[in-house]
Amino acid sequence: MTASLAAKDMKSLQNTKAEVKLENPERMELTSLSKVACSAIKSLDAKHGELSSECIALENSKFAFKAPEIRSGLENLKSFVDDLRKTQVLLDRKLSSMDEAACKAEKADIEQWNRNANEHLDNVKLLLKKVFFMSLVCPALQKFNFSSYLLFRSRSEAMYSKNSRGYNEEEVPETKRFRANLSDAFLGGQITAARTASLFKDAQASGATGVDDLASVGEKNAARGLRRKMLKGSHWPDSYYADIELHDPKLQENREVSLPFLLPHEIVGKLFEFGDPTWILSRQVLQEDAELIEKFSSSCQPARDPATVLPLGLWNDGVPCNWDRSQSLEVIALSFPSIPGLRVPLFCLKKMFEAKKCSMNAALKVLVWSFEQLAVGRHVFV
Secondary structure: OHHHHHHHHHHHHHHHHOOOOOHHHHHHHHHHOOOHHHHHHHHHHHHHHHHHHHHHHHHHOOHHHHHHHHHHHHHHHHHHHHHHHHHHHHHHHHHHHHOOOHHHHHHHHHHHHHHHHHHHHHHHHHHHHHHHHHHHHHHHOOOHHHHHHHHOOOOOOOOOOOOOOOOOOOOOOHHHHHHHHHHHHHOOOOOOOHHHHHHHHHHHHHHOOOOOOHHHOOOOOHHHHHHHOOOOOOOOOOOEEEEEEEEEOOOEEEEEEEEEOHHHHHHHHHHHHHHHHHHHHOOOOOOOHHHHHHHHHHHHOOOHHHHHHOEEEEEEEEOOOOOOOOEEEEEEEEOOOOOOOEEEEEEEEHHEOOOOOOOOHHHHHHHHHHHHHHHOOOOOOO
Protein backbone atom coordinates (compact mmCIF):
# COMPACT_ATOMS: atom_id res chain seq x y z
CA MET A 1 0.00 0.00 0.00
CA THR A 2 2.76 2.41 0.99
CA ALA A 3 4.83 1.54 -2.07
CA SER A 4 1.79 2.09 -4.30
CA LEU A 5 1.14 5.55 -2.83
CA ALA A 6 4.79 6.47 -3.18
CA ALA A 7 4.70 5.48 -6.86
CA LYS A 8 1.58 7.59 -7.44
CA ASP A 9 3.16 10.57 -5.69
CA MET A 10 6.28 10.23 -7.82
CA LYS A 11 4.22 10.07 -11.00
CA SER A 12 2.20 13.11 -9.94
CA LEU A 13 5.42 15.02 -9.21
CA GLN A 14 6.83 14.16 -12.62
CA ASN A 15 3.66 15.40 -14.33
CA THR A 16 3.78 18.64 -12.34
CA LYS A 17 7.43 19.16 -13.23
CA ALA A 18 6.66 18.72 -16.89
CA GLU A 19 4.00 21.40 -16.74
CA VAL A 20 6.38 24.09 -15.32
CA LYS A 21 7.09 26.72 -17.96
CA LEU A 22 10.14 28.95 -18.04
CA GLU A 23 9.46 32.70 -17.88
CA ASN A 24 9.92 34.52 -21.20
CA PRO A 25 13.41 36.15 -20.89
CA GLU A 26 12.29 39.08 -23.04
CA ARG A 27 9.37 39.72 -20.69
CA MET A 28 11.67 39.52 -17.66
CA GLU A 29 14.02 42.10 -19.17
CA LEU A 30 11.10 44.33 -20.13
CA THR A 31 9.78 44.11 -16.56
CA SER A 32 13.17 45.24 -15.28
CA LEU A 33 13.19 48.19 -17.71
CA SER A 34 9.70 49.14 -16.56
CA LYS A 35 10.95 49.29 -12.98
CA VAL A 36 13.83 51.51 -14.09
CA ALA A 37 11.33 53.86 -15.76
CA CYS A 38 9.24 53.93 -12.58
CA SER A 39 12.32 54.87 -10.55
CA ALA A 40 13.20 57.60 -13.07
CA ILE A 41 9.70 59.06 -12.74
CA LYS A 42 10.11 59.32 -8.96
CA SER A 43 13.52 61.00 -9.30
CA LEU A 44 12.26 63.46 -11.92
CA ASP A 45 9.18 64.29 -9.83
CA ALA A 46 11.41 65.10 -6.85
CA LYS A 47 13.73 67.27 -8.94
CA HIS A 48 10.71 69.02 -10.51
CA GLY A 49 9.45 69.98 -7.06
CA GLU A 50 12.88 71.20 -5.98
CA LEU A 51 13.39 73.25 -9.14
CA SER A 52 9.85 74.69 -8.92
CA SER A 53 10.54 76.02 -5.41
CA GLU A 54 13.83 77.55 -6.53
CA CYS A 55 12.13 79.15 -9.54
CA ILE A 56 9.51 80.82 -7.33
CA ALA A 57 12.27 82.24 -5.11
CA LEU A 58 14.17 83.40 -8.20
CA GLU A 59 11.11 85.22 -9.58
CA ASN A 60 10.97 87.26 -6.38
CA SER A 61 14.66 88.20 -6.47
CA LYS A 62 16.83 90.62 -8.42
CA PHE A 63 17.56 87.83 -10.87
CA ALA A 64 13.97 87.43 -12.05
CA PHE A 65 15.19 87.89 -15.62
CA LYS A 66 16.63 84.35 -15.38
CA ALA A 67 13.29 82.86 -14.23
CA PRO A 68 11.78 82.35 -17.75
CA GLU A 69 14.68 80.02 -18.65
CA ILE A 70 14.06 77.95 -15.50
CA ARG A 71 10.27 78.03 -16.01
CA SER A 72 10.68 76.76 -19.58
CA GLY A 73 12.82 73.89 -18.31
CA LEU A 74 10.12 73.06 -15.74
CA GLU A 75 7.41 72.88 -18.40
CA ASN A 76 9.50 70.61 -20.63
CA LEU A 77 10.28 68.37 -17.68
CA LYS A 78 6.63 68.12 -16.60
CA SER A 79 5.50 67.25 -20.12
CA PHE A 80 8.13 64.52 -20.42
CA VAL A 81 7.33 63.00 -17.00
CA ASP A 82 3.60 62.88 -17.84
CA ASP A 83 4.30 61.09 -21.12
CA LEU A 84 6.73 58.66 -19.48
CA ARG A 85 4.23 57.88 -16.70
CA LYS A 86 1.50 57.07 -19.24
CA THR A 87 3.87 54.84 -21.21
CA GLN A 88 5.01 52.99 -18.09
CA VAL A 89 1.48 52.41 -16.76
CA LEU A 90 0.26 51.17 -20.15
CA LEU A 91 3.25 48.82 -20.40
CA ASP A 92 2.55 47.31 -16.96
CA ARG A 93 -1.08 46.64 -17.92
CA LYS A 94 -0.34 44.73 -21.10
CA LEU A 95 2.96 43.12 -20.06
CA SER A 96 1.46 39.81 -18.84
CA SER A 97 -0.28 39.16 -22.17
CA MET A 98 2.62 40.08 -24.48
CA ASP A 99 4.41 37.36 -26.43
CA GLU A 100 8.16 37.26 -27.11
CA ALA A 101 7.97 39.25 -30.39
CA ALA A 102 5.88 41.99 -28.79
CA CYS A 103 8.30 42.21 -25.84
CA LYS A 104 11.25 42.64 -28.22
CA ALA A 105 9.50 45.43 -30.09
CA GLU A 106 8.52 47.21 -26.87
CA LYS A 107 11.98 46.84 -25.30
CA ALA A 108 13.70 49.24 -27.73
CA ASP A 109 11.03 51.86 -27.09
CA ILE A 110 11.26 51.76 -23.29
CA GLU A 111 15.08 51.78 -23.46
CA GLN A 112 14.91 55.05 -25.43
CA TRP A 113 12.48 56.48 -22.86
CA ASN A 114 14.95 55.64 -20.08
CA ARG A 115 17.83 57.29 -21.96
CA ASN A 116 15.74 60.41 -22.43
CA ALA A 117 14.89 60.35 -18.72
CA ASN A 118 18.61 60.38 -17.86
CA GLU A 119 19.15 63.37 -20.16
CA HIS A 120 16.28 65.27 -18.52
CA LEU A 121 17.71 64.45 -15.10
CA ASP A 122 21.12 65.85 -16.14
CA ASN A 123 19.46 69.00 -17.52
CA VAL A 124 17.46 69.67 -14.36
CA LYS A 125 20.59 69.18 -12.24
CA LEU A 126 22.34 71.79 -14.40
CA LEU A 127 19.45 74.24 -13.94
CA LEU A 128 19.54 73.70 -10.18
CA LYS A 129 23.28 74.35 -10.21
CA LYS A 130 22.74 77.66 -12.06
CA VAL A 131 20.12 78.79 -9.54
CA PHE A 132 22.32 77.75 -6.64
CA PHE A 133 25.27 79.60 -8.14
CA MET A 134 23.28 82.84 -8.48
CA SER A 135 21.77 82.57 -5.01
CA LEU A 136 25.14 81.95 -3.38
CA VAL A 137 27.68 84.08 -5.23
CA CYS A 138 25.73 87.14 -6.35
CA PRO A 139 24.43 88.21 -2.88
CA ALA A 140 27.92 87.76 -1.47
CA LEU A 141 29.40 90.01 -4.14
CA GLN A 142 26.64 92.61 -3.69
CA LYS A 143 27.68 92.83 -0.05
CA PHE A 144 30.99 94.26 -1.26
CA ASN A 145 29.44 96.58 -3.88
CA PHE A 146 31.14 94.41 -6.44
CA SER A 147 28.29 92.75 -8.33
CA SER A 148 28.55 95.17 -11.24
CA TYR A 149 32.21 94.35 -11.63
CA LEU A 150 31.59 90.79 -12.72
CA LEU A 151 29.85 89.51 -15.80
CA PHE A 152 28.59 86.05 -14.88
CA ARG A 153 28.28 83.97 -17.99
CA SER A 154 26.35 80.70 -18.02
CA ARG A 155 27.07 79.90 -21.63
CA SER A 156 30.24 78.29 -22.85
CA GLU A 157 33.06 80.52 -24.02
CA ALA A 158 35.77 79.89 -26.56
CA MET A 159 38.74 77.87 -25.36
CA TYR A 160 42.12 77.50 -26.95
CA SER A 161 42.10 74.93 -29.74
CA LYS A 162 42.95 71.39 -28.60
CA ASN A 163 44.79 70.90 -31.89
CA SER A 164 47.00 73.99 -31.62
CA ARG A 165 50.76 73.61 -31.80
CA GLY A 166 51.45 75.44 -28.55
CA TYR A 167 53.22 78.38 -30.16
CA ASN A 168 52.71 81.25 -32.58
CA GLU A 169 54.84 80.83 -35.70
CA GLU A 170 55.31 84.59 -35.99
CA GLU A 171 56.68 84.88 -32.45
CA VAL A 172 58.77 81.72 -32.00
CA PRO A 173 61.97 81.18 -34.03
CA GLU A 174 62.21 77.96 -36.01
CA THR A 175 65.01 76.64 -33.77
CA LYS A 176 62.72 76.79 -30.71
CA ARG A 177 59.50 75.48 -32.20
CA PHE A 178 60.16 71.78 -31.56
CA ARG A 179 60.76 72.45 -27.86
CA ALA A 180 57.61 74.61 -27.61
CA ASN A 181 55.47 72.10 -29.50
CA LEU A 182 56.54 69.02 -27.52
CA SER A 183 56.44 70.87 -24.19
CA ASP A 184 52.87 71.98 -24.87
CA ALA A 185 51.84 68.42 -25.76
CA PHE A 186 53.32 67.08 -22.50
CA LEU A 187 51.88 69.82 -20.28
CA GLY A 188 48.50 69.34 -21.97
CA GLY A 189 48.48 65.63 -21.09
CA GLN A 190 48.64 64.47 -24.71
CA ILE A 191 51.87 62.49 -24.23
CA THR A 192 53.49 60.71 -21.29
CA ALA A 193 56.53 62.00 -19.43
CA ALA A 194 58.67 58.97 -20.34
CA ARG A 195 57.90 59.35 -24.06
CA THR A 196 58.53 63.11 -23.90
CA ALA A 197 61.93 62.63 -22.24
CA SER A 198 62.94 60.01 -24.83
CA LEU A 199 61.91 62.31 -27.71
CA PHE A 200 64.00 65.16 -26.32
CA LYS A 201 67.01 62.79 -26.04
CA ASP A 202 66.49 61.65 -29.65
CA ALA A 203 66.17 65.26 -30.77
CA GLN A 204 69.46 66.16 -29.08
CA ALA A 205 71.17 63.15 -30.67
CA SER A 206 69.92 64.23 -34.12
CA GLY A 207 71.38 67.69 -33.69
CA ALA A 208 68.36 69.72 -32.58
CA THR A 209 69.09 72.93 -30.69
CA GLY A 210 67.46 74.36 -27.58
CA VAL A 211 66.68 70.97 -25.98
CA ASP A 212 69.86 70.14 -24.04
CA ASP A 213 68.41 70.90 -20.59
CA LEU A 214 65.27 68.80 -21.22
CA ALA A 215 67.27 65.96 -22.79
CA SER A 216 69.19 65.61 -19.51
CA VAL A 217 66.06 64.61 -17.58
CA GLY A 218 66.32 60.99 -16.41
CA GLU A 219 63.64 58.30 -16.61
CA LYS A 220 63.13 58.31 -12.85
CA ASN A 221 60.63 61.03 -11.85
CA ALA A 222 60.62 62.24 -15.46
CA ALA A 223 57.30 64.08 -15.08
CA ARG A 224 58.53 66.13 -12.12
CA GLY A 225 61.87 66.89 -13.77
CA LEU A 226 60.30 67.98 -17.07
CA ARG A 227 57.73 70.24 -15.37
CA ARG A 228 60.38 71.95 -13.28
CA LYS A 229 62.53 72.77 -16.29
CA MET A 230 59.63 73.74 -18.58
CA LEU A 231 58.02 76.03 -16.01
CA LYS A 232 61.24 77.58 -14.76
CA GLY A 233 60.93 81.35 -14.88
CA SER A 234 57.13 81.21 -15.16
CA HIS A 235 55.33 84.38 -14.05
CA TRP A 236 52.16 82.56 -12.98
CA PRO A 237 51.33 83.17 -9.29
CA ASP A 238 51.87 80.38 -6.79
CA SER A 239 48.95 78.26 -5.69
CA TYR A 240 47.05 79.28 -2.56
CA TYR A 241 45.93 76.40 -0.34
CA ALA A 242 42.74 76.38 1.72
CA ASP A 243 41.10 73.70 3.87
CA ILE A 244 37.96 72.45 2.12
CA GLU A 245 35.49 69.92 3.53
CA LEU A 246 35.27 66.91 1.22
CA HIS A 247 33.34 63.64 1.19
CA ASP A 248 35.27 60.38 1.49
CA PRO A 249 33.25 57.81 -0.55
CA LYS A 250 35.07 54.85 1.03
CA LEU A 251 34.58 55.87 4.65
CA GLN A 252 31.24 57.61 3.93
CA GLU A 253 32.24 60.63 6.00
CA ASN A 254 33.38 64.22 5.50
CA ARG A 255 36.83 65.54 6.31
CA GLU A 256 38.90 68.64 5.58
CA VAL A 257 41.61 68.53 2.92
CA SER A 258 44.00 71.28 1.84
CA LEU A 259 43.30 72.10 -1.85
CA PRO A 260 45.05 74.51 -4.26
CA PHE A 261 43.53 77.68 -5.76
CA LEU A 262 44.64 80.34 -8.19
CA LEU A 263 43.36 83.66 -6.87
CA PRO A 264 41.71 86.17 -9.27
CA HIS A 265 43.38 89.25 -7.75
CA GLU A 266 46.83 87.68 -8.21
CA ILE A 267 46.11 86.67 -11.83
CA VAL A 268 44.87 90.16 -12.69
CA GLY A 269 47.94 91.62 -10.95
CA LYS A 270 50.26 89.52 -13.13
CA LEU A 271 48.38 90.52 -16.28
CA PHE A 272 48.89 94.19 -15.53
CA GLU A 273 52.50 93.63 -14.43
CA PHE A 274 53.61 91.87 -17.60
CA GLY A 275 50.89 92.89 -20.09
CA ASP A 276 49.65 96.05 -21.75
CA PRO A 277 46.94 97.70 -19.56
CA THR A 278 45.49 99.49 -22.60
CA TRP A 279 44.90 96.18 -24.36
CA ILE A 280 43.59 94.45 -21.22
CA LEU A 281 41.05 97.25 -20.53
CA SER A 282 40.03 97.54 -24.18
CA ARG A 283 36.30 97.12 -24.87
CA GLN A 284 36.47 96.79 -28.63
CA VAL A 285 35.05 93.25 -28.54
CA LEU A 286 32.42 94.03 -25.87
CA GLN A 287 28.89 95.29 -26.04
CA GLU A 288 29.01 98.49 -23.97
CA ASP A 289 26.73 98.79 -20.96
CA ALA A 290 27.27 102.36 -19.83
CA GLU A 291 24.63 102.13 -17.08
CA LEU A 292 26.26 99.04 -15.55
CA ILE A 293 29.76 100.55 -15.65
CA GLU A 294 28.55 103.85 -14.20
CA LYS A 295 26.73 102.01 -11.41
CA PHE A 296 29.90 100.19 -10.45
CA SER A 297 32.11 103.27 -10.69
CA SER A 298 29.81 105.35 -8.48
CA SER A 299 29.61 102.56 -5.87
CA CYS A 300 33.37 102.61 -5.29
CA GLN A 301 34.95 104.73 -2.57
CA PRO A 302 36.51 106.84 -3.91
CA ALA A 303 34.67 106.93 -7.23
CA ARG A 304 36.60 105.36 -10.10
CA ASP A 305 37.04 106.28 -13.70
CA PRO A 306 34.78 103.99 -15.81
CA ALA A 307 37.67 103.57 -18.23
CA THR A 308 39.55 101.62 -15.54
CA VAL A 309 36.79 99.04 -14.98
CA LEU A 310 37.86 95.53 -16.02
CA PRO A 311 35.00 93.14 -16.95
CA LEU A 312 35.50 89.59 -15.66
CA GLY A 313 33.57 86.35 -16.14
CA LEU A 314 33.21 83.46 -13.73
CA TRP A 315 32.50 80.06 -15.31
CA ASN A 316 31.49 76.86 -13.50
CA ASP A 317 30.71 73.48 -15.03
CA GLY A 318 31.42 69.77 -14.79
CA VAL A 319 33.82 68.14 -17.25
CA PRO A 320 33.91 64.34 -17.89
CA CYS A 321 37.30 63.03 -16.78
CA ASN A 322 37.37 59.29 -17.51
CA TRP A 323 36.85 57.00 -20.49
CA ASP A 324 33.18 56.15 -19.91
CA ARG A 325 32.18 59.66 -18.74
CA SER A 326 30.90 58.27 -15.43
CA GLN A 327 33.01 60.71 -13.40
CA SER A 328 33.29 64.46 -13.77
CA LEU A 329 35.57 67.26 -12.62
CA GLU A 330 33.87 70.40 -11.29
CA VAL A 331 35.80 73.42 -12.57
CA ILE A 332 35.58 77.10 -11.65
CA ALA A 333 37.42 79.30 -14.14
CA LEU A 334 38.07 83.02 -14.63
CA SER A 335 37.50 84.50 -18.08
CA PHE A 336 38.26 87.89 -19.57
CA PRO A 337 35.51 89.05 -21.98
CA SER A 338 37.87 91.70 -23.35
CA ILE A 339 40.47 88.99 -24.13
CA PRO A 340 38.67 86.36 -26.23
CA GLY A 341 39.85 82.79 -25.68
CA LEU A 342 41.48 83.34 -22.28
CA ARG A 343 40.03 81.25 -19.46
CA VAL A 344 42.08 80.48 -16.35
CA PRO A 345 41.07 77.57 -14.05
CA LEU A 346 40.85 78.77 -10.43
CA PHE A 347 39.69 75.61 -8.67
CA CYS A 348 38.70 72.05 -9.56
CA LEU A 349 37.31 69.09 -7.66
CA LYS A 350 36.16 65.60 -8.62
CA LYS A 351 32.39 65.37 -8.25
CA MET A 352 32.66 62.11 -6.27
CA PHE A 353 34.51 63.95 -3.47
CA GLU A 354 32.13 66.91 -3.27
CA ALA A 355 30.35 67.25 0.08
CA LYS A 356 26.89 68.69 -0.60
CA LYS A 357 26.41 72.29 0.51
CA CYS A 358 29.96 72.32 1.91
CA SER A 359 32.75 71.91 -0.65
CA MET A 360 31.66 74.39 -3.34
CA ASN A 361 30.41 76.87 -0.70
CA ALA A 362 33.84 76.91 0.94
CA ALA A 363 35.63 77.21 -2.42
CA LEU A 364 33.44 80.13 -3.52
CA LYS A 365 34.05 81.94 -0.21
CA VAL A 366 37.78 81.87 -0.97
CA LEU A 367 37.18 83.32 -4.45
CA VAL A 368 34.74 85.96 -3.13
CA TRP A 369 37.45 87.12 -0.72
CA SER A 370 39.88 87.44 -3.64
CA PHE A 371 37.34 89.42 -5.71
CA GLU A 372 36.85 91.71 -2.72
CA GLN A 373 40.55 92.56 -2.84
CA LEU A 374 40.13 93.49 -6.49
CA ALA A 375 37.10 95.64 -5.72
CA VAL A 376 38.96 97.74 -3.15
CA GLY A 377 42.15 97.85 -5.23
CA ARG A 378 44.24 95.92 -2.72
CA HIS A 379 46.86 93.37 -3.79
CA VAL A 380 47.30 90.92 -0.94
CA PHE A 381 50.17 88.46 -1.26
CA VAL A 382 49.33 85.03 0.20
